[in-house]
Amino acid sequence: MSNPYVIRFVDAIQVLDSRGDPTVEVMVETVGGGIGRAIAPAGASRGKYEALELRDGDAAKFKGRSVTKAVSNVINYIAPAIQGIDARRQREIDRIMIQVDGTANKSRLGANAILATSLAVAKAAADTAKIPLFQYLGGIDSRILPIPLLNIINGGAHAGNELAVQEFMIVPIGFETFSEAMRAAVEIYKELKSVLKNMYGASAVNVGDEGGYAPPMKYVREAISTLLKAIKNCGYDPEKQVRISLDAAASQFYDESSKTYVIDGSKLAREKLLEYWKSIAIEFNILSIEDPFNEEDFEAYAELKKELKNKTIIVGDDLTVTSVERLEIAIKHNSVSAVIVKPNQIGTLSETLDFITLAKNNNIYTIISHRSGESEDNTIAHLAVAVKGPFIKTGAPARGERTAKYNELLRIEKYLSADATYAGKLLKM
Numbered sequence: 001m002s003n004p005y006v007i008r009f010v011d012a013i014q015v016l017d018s019r020g021d022p023t024v025e026v027m028v029e030t031v032g033g034g035i036g037r038a039i040a041p042a043g044a045s046r047g048k049y050e051a052l053e054l055r056d057g058d059a060a061k062f063k064g065r066s067v068t069k070a071v072s073n074v075i076n077y078i079a080p081a082i083q084g085i086d087a088r089r090q091r092e093i094d095r096i097m098i099q100v101d102g103t104a105n106k107s108r109l110g111a112n113a114i115l116a117t118s119l120a121v122a123k124a125a126a127d128t129a130k131i132p133l134f135q136y137l138g139g140i141d142s143r144i145l146p147i148p149l150l151n152i153i154n155g156g157a158h159a160g161n162e163l164a165v166q167e168f169m170i171v172p173i174g175f176e177t178f179s180e181a182m183r184a185a186v187e188i189y190k191e192l193k194s195v196l197k198n199m200y201g202a203s204a205v206n207v208g209d210e211g212g213y214a215p216p217m218k219y220v221r222e223a224i225s226t227l228l229k230a231i232k233n234c235g236y237d238p239e240k241q242v243r244i245s246l247d248a249a250a251s252q253f254y255d256e257s258s259k260t261y262v263i264d265g266s267k268l269a270r271e272k273l274l275e276y277w278k279s280i281a282i283e284f285n286i287l288s289i290e291d292p293f294n295e296e297d298f299e300a301y302a303e304l305k306k307e308l309k310n311k312t313i314i315v316g317d318d319l320t321v322t323s324v325e326r327l328e329i330a331i332k333h334n335s336v337s338a339v340i341v342k343p344n345q346i347g348t349l350s351e352t353l354d355f356i357t358l359a360k361n362n363n364i365y366t367i368i369s370h371r372s373g374e375s376e377d378n379t380i381a382h383l384a385v386a387v388k389g390p391f392i393k394t395g396a397p398a399r400g401e402r403t404a405k406y407n408e409l410l411r412i413e414k415y416l417s418a419d420a421t422y423a424g425k426l427l428k429m
């Protein structure tokens with residue numbers, strides 16, 4: 001009998017993401033009839049060292065900038081190179097795509113074309129085997145549900161307000177199960193809506209790109225205090241049950257010419273920003289701060305990490321861009337205690353897994369993450385369970401492209417039933 005895992009057919013089309021921007025969807029079918037579909041996400045606050053998302057040069061005609069070139073690259077170059085190969089040979093397939101592309105940043109075929117194919121291949125293999133993707137990727141001991149970081153106040157490049165910091169997240173750590181943690185998060189999200197309405201009026205509850213509110217605020221302390229109020233109003237303990245995390249995305253408010261950071265309406269030099277983060281972290285018992293400095297400043301991350309003595313997790317995103325090489329530099333400098341994992345920053349599943357392995361081997365937490373431009377694709381929910389936690393970051397508990405991931409995790413929790421464990425119970429923070 002012929003091998004059912006062999007890739008029989010690869011196809012691609014242009015679909016839309018949550019911002020209405022065109023993006024790439026790839027479909028992979030095996031001889032056995034297994035089907036895998038994956039959609040490439042897109043960032044707004046992109047790191048300088050990310051792999052390239054290939055877009056057509058038609059910005060003047062169409063603001064969304066189409067991806068027809070990336071789509072035709074899948075059909076014309078990738079499909080002929082991978083058809084006929086066993087879909088379980090993920091590394092070989094990823095390597096072939098890297099070779100066909102031939103550039104350092106995947107700019108010829110496009111990281112969007114390559115990633116959507118890479119993920120679709122894994123999904124087609126899992127579908128052929130008739131096992132859930134998380135088990136195909138992580139094996140039978142994949143049974144830990146990740147702790148969600150829920151971005152419920154949006155600022156920076158994701159919102160039209162004056163908040164320099166991009167994301168204010170709640171982290172429901174102190175719960176028995178993933179579904180209980182999600183329930184608490186939803187209660188707080190709803191309560192925050194009432195709090196914001198009372199304080200700033202009805203327009204304050206308009207939402208940003210990731211489904212969090214985008215109130216007319218300017219000050220970081222103001223946003224954090226409002227979150228704390230909503231947490232306490234719901235009767236949750238902000239020390240033990242629901243913590244607060246930030247994604248500063250500081251490269252976005254770093255002014256290269258004056259070497260200062262524009263935050264809370266003032267300009268802060270690097271040393272002043274260090275003091276600023278220190279006081280915020282201690283005052284509010286912040287669980288984690290992502291990208292607190294410009295993406296080039298490995299030393300500043302390290303200084304803050306040292307100062308906070310591991311009480312606050314320092315997270316690399318634009319700093320490390322899911323790249324083994326960048327993470328190696330961060331490890332050398334001791335810059336981070338956690339890293340954001342965004343498969344589209346690097347462009348293949350194998351390279352994403354290599355990055356995760358390097359992080360784990362160095363006791364660095366992984367936070368599997370969405371992008372601000374997302375879709376109904378729920379692959380990262382499976383990836384988060386496959387790598388056994390501890391974190392996932394995928395926006396507010398609202399809007400279909402965000403709930404696609406949370407809902408899949410709820411399904412996985414049900415599937416695992418008595419074997420499911422919540423990472424919040426394992427994390428010592």
Ligand SMILES: O=C(O)[C@@H](CO)OP(=O)(O)O
Pocket residue numbers: 042043044045046047166167210247249317340369370371372373
């Ligand atoms: O900075 C981030 O962590 C992400 C996702 O929240 O934003 P973007 O996808 O716009 O880079």
Ligand SMILES: [Mg+2]
Pocket residue numbers: 247249290291317318340
């Ligand atoms: Mg980030």
